[in-house]
Amino acid sequence: MTADPLSRVFSALADPTRRDMVARLAVGDATVNQLAEPYDVTVQAVSKHLKVLEDAGLVSRSRQAQRRPVHLEAEVFDLMTKWIERYRRQAEERYRRLDAVLLTMPDDVEPIPPTQTQPTQTRSTQTRSTQTRSTRTGESR
Amino acid sequence: MTTTSTHQTEITADPDVPLVRITREFDAPPAKVVRAHTDPELVAQWLGPRGTEMRVDHFDCRTGGSYRYVHTSDGVEYAFRGCFHEVRPSKLIVQTFTFEGFPEGVALERLVLEDLGDGRTRLTSTSLVDSFEGRDAMIASGMDVGIREGYERLDDLLAR
Numbered sequence: 001m002t003a004d005p006l007s008r009v010f011s012a013l014a015d016p017t018r019r020d021m022v023a024r025l026a027v028g029d030a031t032v033n034q035l036a037e038p039y040d041v042t043v044q045a046v047s048k049h050l051k052v053l054e055d056a057g058l059v060s061r062s063r064q065a066q067r068r069p070v071h072l073e074a075e076v077f078d079l080m081t082k083w084i085e086r087y088r089r090q091a092e093e094r095y096r097r098l099d100a101v102l103l104t105m106p107d108d109v110e111p112i113p114p115t116q117t118q119p120t121q122t123r124s125t126q127t128r129s130t131q132t133r134s135t136r137t138g139e140s141r
Numbered sequence: 142m143t144t145t146s147t148h149q150t151e152i153t154a155d156p157d158v159p160l161v162r163i164t165r166e167f168d169a170p171p172a173k174v175v176r177a178h179t180d181p182e183l184v185a186q187w188l189g190p191r192g193t194e195m196r197v198d199h200f201d202c203r204t205g206g207s208y209r210y211v212h213t214s215d216g217v218e219y220a221f222r223g224c225f226h227e228v229r230p231s232k233l234i235v236q237t238f239t240f241e242g243f244p245e246g247v248a249l250e251r252l253v254l255e256d257l258g259d260g261r262t263r264l265t266s267t268s269l270v271d272s273f274e275g276r277d278a279m280i281a282s283g284m285d286v287g288i289r290e291g292y293e294r295l296d297d298l299l300a301r
Binding site: 006007010011014083084087088090091092093094095097098099100101102105107109110111112113 | 148149150151152153154155159161163165167168169170171172173174175176177179180181183186187188190191202203228230231273276277280
């Protein structure tokens with residue numbers, strides 16, 4: 001695959017087994033056999049997962065892959081997870097505002113509004129109340 | 142905003158196509174969740190990034206309809222528009238999404254609502270763009286550090 005660095009890291013971390021492996025490696029280096037132990041999969045399958053993590057720059061290992069320990073490239077991992085977590089948190093904040101909107105709506109609402117609405121301008125209380133915070137932390141986009 | 146909830150937003154990226162998937166559950170039935178996506182007065186209350194003002198130009202959420210809205214942040218306007226390609230109430234919305242500052246770029250967005258019963262809904266939102274770089278730009282769009290600086294730092298790290 002010719003995807004760029006962030007895409008490779010993003011994809012590598014999308015798999016729960018590989019996330020587990022990264023968590024294990026955060027504790028310390030481990031061999032392929034040690035990494036395979038907790039899983040009901042072959043060493044070959046674990047090696048395949050490791051190859052994905054390695055291509056993403058998240059882990060490194062020497063040529064004698066079976067015996068030499070796998071090492072987590074912590075700085076790469078931290079940078080990437082920060083990017084992804086920030087994106088996730090923004091979606092979560094958006095959906096918390098949606099949670100709040102849902103609470104204000106009647107239960108028996110139609111899924112589509114009955115008439116076409118004229119152009120509207122709204123400044124929500126949620127937006128207003130979070131503005132100072134976003135200014136303080138510099139997190140608005 | 143503190144009323145909810147233990148639901149967590151989950152993000153996944155497809156390894157084979159430049160797609161981001163966001164999944165989240167809501168304590169409301171599908172009709173309510175979809176109404177909050179189809180009614181412009183409700184949409185304006187939650188969709189924009191925090192600290193921005195959202196003005197809806199038009200928002201005709203029907204199959205074949207279109208929308209345009211403007212976010213204003215620190216006096217700068219960011220306009221977005223797109224078409225509603227397919228709208229099936231309480232089930233599915235397929236739409237395009239374009240930032241007018243980059244009009245040749247377009248994302249294909251798909252919103253699927255799943256009725257979990259007991260007045261709960263799982264919402265799955267996917268966004269497909271035409272390159273992995275485009276997807277990364279989307280992911281990094283909210284960063285304090287721009288994506289270029291991020292890449293430079295990443296290049297440095299990977300070059301070691």
